[in-house]
Every structure is written in structure tokens, then in C-alpha cells.
Amino acid sequence: MTTADELRLHVAELLAAHPPADTPRDDFLRARFDAGLAWVHYPEGLGGLGVPRSLQALVDSALEAAGAPDNDPRRIGIGLGMAAPTILAYGTEEQKRRFLRPLWVGEEVWCQLFSEPGAGSDLAALGTRAVLDEAAGEWVVDGQKVWTSSAHTARWAILIARTDPDLPKHQGITYFLCDMHAPGVEVRPLRQITGEAEFNEVFLTGVRIPDGHRLGAVGQGWAVARTTLMNERVSIGGMRIPREGGMIAPVAATWRERPDLRTHDLHHRLLELWVEAEVARLTGERLRQQLVAGQPGPEGSGMKLTFARLNQEISALEVELLGEEGLLYEDWTMRRPEIVDFTGRDAGYRYLRAKGNSIEGGTSEILLNIVAERVLGLPAEPRDDKDLAWKDLAR
Amino acid sequence: MTSPRAPFDLLYSETEEELRSAVRSLLADRCDPASILARVETDHPHDPRTWQTLAAGIGAAGLLVPEKLGGQGASHREAAVVLEELGRAVAPVPYLTAGVLAAEILLGCDPSSDAVSALLRQVASGERLCVPAVPLTLAPGAPLPTGVRATGAGTLTGSVTSVADAAAADVLLVLADTGLYAVPATEVTLTPLVPLDLTRPLAGVTLDGAAGTRLADAATARAAVAGALLSGAGLLASEQLGLAQWCLTETVAHVRGRHQFNRPIGSFQALKHRLARLWLDVASARAAARAAADALATGAPDTPLTVAVAQAYCSGVAVRAAEECVQLHGGIGMTWEHPAHLYLKRAKADSLALGTAGHHRGLVAEFAELPAPGPHPRTPAAGPTP
Numbered sequence: 084m085t086t087a088d089e090l091r092l093h094v095a096e097l098l099a100a101h102p103p104a105d106t107p108r109d110d111f112l113r114a115r116f117d118a119g120l121a122w123v124h125y126p127e128g129l130g131g132l133g134v135p136r137s138l139q140a141l142v143d144s145a146l147e148a149a150g151a152p153d154n155d156p157r158r159i160g161i162g163l164g165m166a167a168p169t170i171l172a173y174g175t176e177e178q179k180r181r182f183l184r185p186l187w188v189g190e191e192v193w194c195q196l197f198s199e200p201g202a203g204s205d206l207a208a209l210g211t212r213a214v215l216d217e218a219a220g221e222w223v224v225d226g227q228k229v230w231t232s233s234a235h236t237a238r239w240a241i242l243i244a245r246t247d248p249d250l251p252k253h254q255g256i257t258y259f260l261c262d263m264h265a266p267g268v269e270v271r272p273l274r275q276i277t278g279e280a281e282f283n284e285v286f287l288t289g290v291r292i293p294d295g296h297r298l299g300a301v302g303q304g305w306a307v308a309r310t311t312l313m314n315e316r317v318s319i320g321g322m323r324i325p326r327e328g329g330m331i332a333p334v335a336a337t338w339r340e341r342p343d344l345r346t347h348d349l350h351h352r353l354l355e356l357w358v359e360a361e362v363a364r365l366t367g368e369r370l371r372q373q374l375v376a377g378q379p380g381p382e383g384s385g386m387k388l389t390f391a392r393l394n395q396e397i398s399a400l401e402v403e404l405l406g407e408e409g410l411l412y413e414d415w416t417m418r419r420p421e422i423v424d425f426t427g428r429d430a431g432y433r434y435l436r437a438k439g440n441s442i443e444g445g446t447s448e449i450l451l452n453i454v455a456e457r458v459l460g461l462p463a464e465p466r467d468d469k470d471l472a473w474k475d476l477a478r
Numbered sequence: 479m480t481s482p483r484a485p486f487d488l489l490y491s492e493t494e495e496e497l498r499s500a501v502r503s504l505l506a507d508r509c510d511p512a513s514i515l516a517r518v519e520t521d522h523p524h525d526p527r528t529w530q531t532l533a534a535g536i537g538a539a540g541l542l543v544p545e546k547l548g549g550q551g552a553s554h555r556e557a558a559v560v561l562e563e564l565g566r567a568v569a570p571v572p573y574l575t576a577g578v579l580a581a582e583i584l585l586g587c588d589p590s591s592d593a594v595s596a597l598l599r600q601v602a603s604g605e606r607l608c609v610p611a612v613p614l615t616l617a618p619g620a621p622l623p624t625g626v627r628a629t630g631a632g633t634l635t636g637s638v639t640s641v642a643d644a645a646a647a648d649v650l651l652v653l654a655d656t657g658l659y660a661v662p663a664t665e666v667t668l669t670p671l672v673p674l675d676l677t678r679p680l681a682g683v684t685l686d687g688a689a690g691t692r693l694a695d696a697a698t699a700r701a702a703v704a705g706a707l708l709s710g711a712g713l714l715a716s717e718q719l720g721l722a723q724w725c726l727t728e729t730v731a732h733v734r735g736r737h738q739f740n741r742p743i744g745s746f747q748a749l750k751h752r753l754a755r756l757w758l759d760v761a762s763a764r765a766a767a768r769a770a771a772d773a774l775a776t777g778a779p780d781t782p783l784t785v786a787v788a789q790a791y792c793s794g795v796a797v798r799a800a801e802e803c804v805q806l807h808g809g810i811g812m813t814w815e816h817p818a819h820l821y822l823k824r825a826k827a828d829s830l831a832l833g834t835a836g837h838h839r840g841l842v843a844e845f846a847e848l849p850a851p852g853p854h855p856r857t858p859a860a861g862p863t864p
Contacts, residue, residue: 323485327846338848345851353848354839358790365765369488376489385758448751455750459730459757462745 090138094120094145103151112154112188115146121154121187125171129183137375154189157422161233162186162193166241168314173258173299173307182239182260194237196228196261196285197308201478203230204449207252207305208468208476211287213244213259215294222246222259222297224267224290230443234270234283235419237263241311242292243304248474255473256304260296267291277435278415312445323371324364330397330425330433331360337404349404356397363389381458388450391440394425398433405430486772486784488765494559500536501563504528509569511817517570518676518820524646529571532560533604538573540602542581542709547589548599549581554709558716558771565720565796568820570677572643574710574717575609576601582709583610583651586702587658587694594693597649597660608649608660610706611683614642617833618707618785619841622700626654626685633687634659642831644668644681652683652690658699659690675827677820711832712770712785715792718828719767722760722792722799725821729753729803736808749806756802763795783845790838793829800825 101114115121116130123139125131147153156163163186170182185191202208211226224244234240240261247255261268267290272280299307327335338345338353366389370382402409412431425433441447455461468476490498508528517523533539541557543549550556557578564573581601587594600606612623626636634654644650645668652659665688668681694702730753733744743749770788773781800822804811811818829835843850 335846335848342849342852345849347851350843350848350850351839354790354843357846357848358787358839358842361787362762362766362791365486365488365769366762368485369765369768372485372487372489378489380761382761385754385761388755388758389762448747451751451754452747454754454757459750459753461730461734461750461753462742464745464747465741 087138087141090123090132090134090141091145093118093132094142094149098146098149098151103149108152109188109190111152113184115151116184116187120146122167125183129171129179130187154187157424159186159189159192160422161195161237162189162191162239165195165311165314166193166239169241169258169307169311170260170298172310177295178260178298186239191238192233192236194231194233194240194263195311196231196234196240196242196287197311198230199227200229204446206308207256208473208478209243209245209256210473210478211242211244212248213246213257213292215246216291219291220294221291222257222294224259224261224287224292226287228285228287229273229282231270231283231285232281233421234263234285235272236421239263240285241298243308245473246301246304249472250302251470252468252473252476253305254302256308257301258298258304258307259292260298261287261290261292262296265290265292272417272419274417276438277432278412279418279420281420323368326361326364327357328364329360330394330401330437331357333430333433334397334401334404337401344404344406349400352400353404356393356400360393360397363393381454384450384454384458387444388441388447388454391437391447394433394437394440398430398437401430402434486769486778488768488772490559490768491555494556497536497556498559498563501532501538501560502566504531504536505563505567505569509567509571511568511820514568514570514677514820515814515817523570523676523679524572524643525570526646528569529573529607529646530604532571532573533577533607539577539604540581541577543585543598543602547585547595547602549602553775554713554771555775558713558767561713561717562720562723562767565717565722565824566724568677568721568724568817568824570679572607572609572646574678574714575643576607576647578713579610579612579706579710580608580651582706583658583702584608584693586705587698591693593660593691597693606648607646608651609641609643609647610703611638611641611644611650611652611661611666612703613638613640614678614680614827614831615640615833616707617837618704618711618782619844620833620837622653622703624655626652628654628656628659628692629687632692633689634661634685635687636685638683640671640680641683642678642680644683645670645679650683651693652685652688653699653703655696657692657696658694658702659692661685661688661690665689673827675823677824678827707832708782708785709774711789711838712774712781714828714832715763715767715770715785715788718792718796718825719760719763721821721825721828722756722763722796725796725799725803725818725825726753726756726760728818729756729806732807732810743806752802752806756799759795759798763792766791780845783842786838786841786845789833790835790842793835793838796825797822797829 097118101111119132120142121130123132123134124136126133199209213222213224215222240263242259242261243256245255246257267288269286271284273282273284274280373380413429537550538560540549541552545551584598589595601608626634628634647663650661652661667684671680673680734742736743766788770785773784803818810816
């Protein structure tokens, strides 16, 4: 068992052997990975030490204090939050050794090829086909994916595709690691209501994936994808934000600085939202304390719902508060940002971008079903699609 | 803006969970919905037997009172857990008034004075039931009532309206112009009122030359009452949380079992989404109520803001939970026989008690420095004039 003191010593050794000031960024990050200080809860040899995840904060703050570079987790969030835990859970030793290190260092950016134009919330209805070319030991993939963040910068993708259309929709799916530089992968920007193209459409035409890049057994892709999706939603409650952090901050600042904009109606709504934002902050903090105490509560399932609603209501109020300025927009030029960041943008952008918060990563309607069924134990609605072969489903 | 200190401890300790089970099993034995219903329409809506066990047996009456003054030396965190359970049961016992408000007022006076410490010991042991003679709607930050005057002879004259639990009290704490007085219930005239919430009876209190013992001077008395109102409002959030939790749990159980259209009604997405949202509100209310209890327990500098946030939030959640409970029980929810109405009435009355959500949002505006618009309307930039 590694104690906190041993871990501190370990960090000191890393810093002594690779002084951040004289070590190129990626070299330092590789050394950190090899020292087991990348994600301490991962196994030894895979960037970790097999110690409790709660000790990571200690490592992160010690390294930050020493001026060590970080791996820009926001830029590689899909790799860290979704691909890595899935590869760890389902990958072969060879896959883990091949992919986890460059993923964590950020040399290889990942994206996620799950959603399709015809299969969004009903993700298991996906129709992208993968057919095995037995002679070559390769799968041939054809189809179209959508809402793919980072596809234009990604080196690798996690991909789910249908390998047996005769089975019910959850069964004939297989999970792959797809090379985004392979012939037949075409990435097109998908311009959205903010004017910029944060997402992409990805067209897959005769893309060949070696069988060695399959994750999990043939036909077991749905179970593997569920690991990915659970990890996607888990990450939200972990952040600690200060009082009046997040979206409420610019509105409160404007309110204080611009008495000319104040009205009684806006005051009433601002106070309601300020209170709700503070309560959401406390709820997130309570969830975090439960996790640290080893008694995870179900609140995590709901935090994304709360933040989506609050972001939308607060940004809507902000546009209105600004009066005539609220009629303006900063820039409709189509840009392709590497990361999504609400800070430093104007209120109109925040208002429009927040509309996606209740759609991306599971729509609010789907998340409400999950809370109702898994937390409250309410029965599922009757469904007639579970036992039908995928090819016989209405489309 | 008040800056936040180290984060609140928002979890429940083992001791708190033990206290919860003790209170819960007492209420399960003695205070089931059927016996509350049977009791509330009689002349004696309070449940003195349950109160006696809660106050003296479990020691709830003295939770906030230090051990050297005869109490348990616990904190607002434990008191909050008791209130969660009382809210879950809509128990007709005067804990909020006697165990919280009266105890806090007495603690706000000088406990080294014999009169105060003697009364405090009796209150903490459950030997005497003491409630403050203030309107239930009196809110922290609001002007204190001025309806009672002391004459030169040391007797009190005046009246107070809507005093909660006065009918159960042995002693009333009366705020007069010259200070705080302990007045035996036998000295006052009580006019029972017909309350919206039958489980927390109200009465008008009339003093006509009533003799009382002076416990504090005017300034101390006013500060003590103001401090007690802050604690009361912060802890009321926990009662509201417990109430909302009961409504959610009962409603979920009902919609799982009730069949219509050949399905459990809980399988309809329209209902599932409403209940999921309510669950989220209750989970959030728990964080807000715990934060208030912890702030009061630790004397955090931002306690007034945290209390105002908890009241502004939890009031609405309790009312919404009770309203959803009535609605989703269908016709059953409208009957006298089903206890849902007791919860709705308590929730609605609680939303007025110790300040409405709107009052507390006003306090948030003050503490978070988000001022209301000035007295002059904003200058119209360019727009049609009527």
C-alpha cells in the first residue's frame, strides 16, 4: 500500500530526474506516465500504481506547485474520460500498452464514433456496418457518424458498428479502435447554431480495421459501449467550483457593475437562479464528499440535468439583462475550436451553446428515464424493439 | 460578497444516523399517519406522549444546550436530523418551537443568570415545555414585533398573533419593549385558531397584566430572538427536506403499484420525468439543508447567506413534493383518509414560517450584494411612451 508520504517522495524523485524547466513537455509527460503518476489508480506499467483514485489530487497539486506541464486534459477529454477506461476494462495487454501512454500524454487525440444521423438517443439502433474479411483478418466498415468532437484532430476513434443485422439491436454490435488516418475516413465539419464547427460528420467508406483493433468479443460491443458511456457521465460531479463560479459569475458581475440595467423582474429571476446555482454547487460538493468517503450517491446521475437547465436559464437571463447589447453577437465566422470553453465568450454565444447541454452526452429526456428507472426503480415503458432483429426495425 | 470558507461537511455522521434511527423508530411506533389523523381534530392536537419520549427519553429537547447547562451538547447538525424525521412524519410535536427556537433564545440570553439557567435546564430535560410567543411567520431580518409592553409593576400587556404550539406550552417567552420575559401559560389567555396545518396548532396570545420573570434586557432580548430566528429558519429547511422525501418515496411506491391502462402508471414517461425531477430537487434540498445545519453548527461567517439559500430553496421543494404527491395519487390524494393532505398543509404552512422563499431571496440579495433596482425607474433609452 502506497501512503501519501511515499507518493510525495515518488513525485519528488520524478521532479529531480526530469526538472520541468529543462525537460521538453512531452518528455516530462512520458516520464510521469512511466513513473505511475499519470492516473495513480491505474495498474503499474499502465501509468498508475494501483492505489486509490483519491490520491491523484495530491500528485496533481504537488506537480502543479513545481511548475510541471500538464497534459491539457480538456483537449484530450474524450481519450481520458471515455477511451482510456474502456480500453483498461476490455483491452488486451497489447492494446493497453499500445494505446494508453500516447493517449494520456496527448500525442494521440481520440474521438468517439457512436452517434449516427438515424441513431442518437436510440444509440443501439446504429446502422454502420462492419463485415469481416476473413482472408485479410480485417473488418470493412461502411456508414456515417455524427456529432464527433475532435474528429479533425483525432488520431484514433472508439467506434461501434453492426456486425450482425439478424440479431436484435443490442446484440449484433462490435466495438473497434479505428485509425482516423485510414483510407476511407472522411471528416466534414458540422456547423452549428453558434456559427462555429465544434463537431464533425464522419463518413466511413470501405474503412479497413485489423481484427487486432477490436475491443472485446464480436457481438459484445453494447456492453463495452456502456462502460464508455458510464464514464462519460461520471466525470461531471467531480469538479469543485467556488461560490458564484460557472455561468452565474458573468451575470452577477454585470448586475453589480451596471445598475442602469436593473429591473425588478430581472432581479427576481436573477436571485432565483443565483440560489439554484449555489444549491447545485452544494449538491456537487456533497456528491464529491460522498465519493471521497467511499459511499457514492446516486446524485451523479442527476447533476448533468441540473447543470444543463441552469446553464440555459442563466445564459437566457444574461442576454436579456444586457438590453441592447443582447441584440448583438460577437462573430458568426465559422471556426473550428479545439476545445469547448464558455469563458471569454459573449452572452449570445453562451445562450446558443448552452442549448446543446441538454442534448449532448445523453439528452435530458434520456437522463430523466435513467434516474426514474435506476434510482427510483420505476418500470420501463413497454418496448417492442428488444427482441426484433435489427434489420426488421422501422427506420 | 461573503467569501466561502472551507467547504461545508454535507454528509451525515454515524452519530447522526444513530439519532435518526432512534427518532424514526419512535415515530413509527407512536406517530403513524392514522393516529395523527385521529388526533388533529380533537381539542388536543399535540402528541404529549411522543413529545415526552422525544424530549426526555431521546434527549432531543436539549440537543442544542451545552452539557453544563443540562443539555446534550450536540449541535445544529443533530437537531437537523431530528427535524428531518419529524418532517417525514408530520409529527404533531413542538420540537421546532421548543427544542430549537426557545432553546436558542434562552442560550442567547445570559446563561450565567439564575433565571435563565434554571429555565434552560428544565427546558433541556423536557421537564417544562417553553415556546416563544412570536408569530410563526416572523422571519430573520424582519422587524421584531412590538405588541407587548411592560408596565412599571413588572406586568405585561399586549397580544401576539399566530403563535405556534402555544397550547402545549408550560411557559411562553415573551418579547416586550423592556426585554424578554418568561411567562407561565397560566398567566395568559390563549385563543386557539383554526390553522391550515393541523399538525402545528396556532393560537393568539393575550397578556392582560400577566406576571413574568425578566430574563434579559431589551437589546439582549432582540439579539437573542434574531439569532434564534436564523437557526430556526436554517433548521426548518431540514424539516422541509424530510417532508419532501416522504412525499417522493410514497408517491414512487404508489405509481409503481397503481395500474391503469393495463400498466403501472409509473411506467408512463410523463410521470417518470416528473418524479425524476422531483428526486433531483430533493437531492439538491438535502445539500442545501445540510449546508445550513453545518454552517449553524460551526458558526461559519457566511451562515446568514447559507441559511437564506437553504430556506429560499427548500420551501419550494417541500410544497412541490406535497403537491405532486396529491396529484399523482389521483382521487386518493384528495381524501381526508390518505395522509397526503397533512403533508401538503404542513409544507404550505412551512413555506410561510420563518420567512417566505421571497423574503429569503431578498436576504440573499443583501448578503451576495445583488441589490434591487434603485427607487428611480431606469431611463427609457428610446421607446414609445404611453
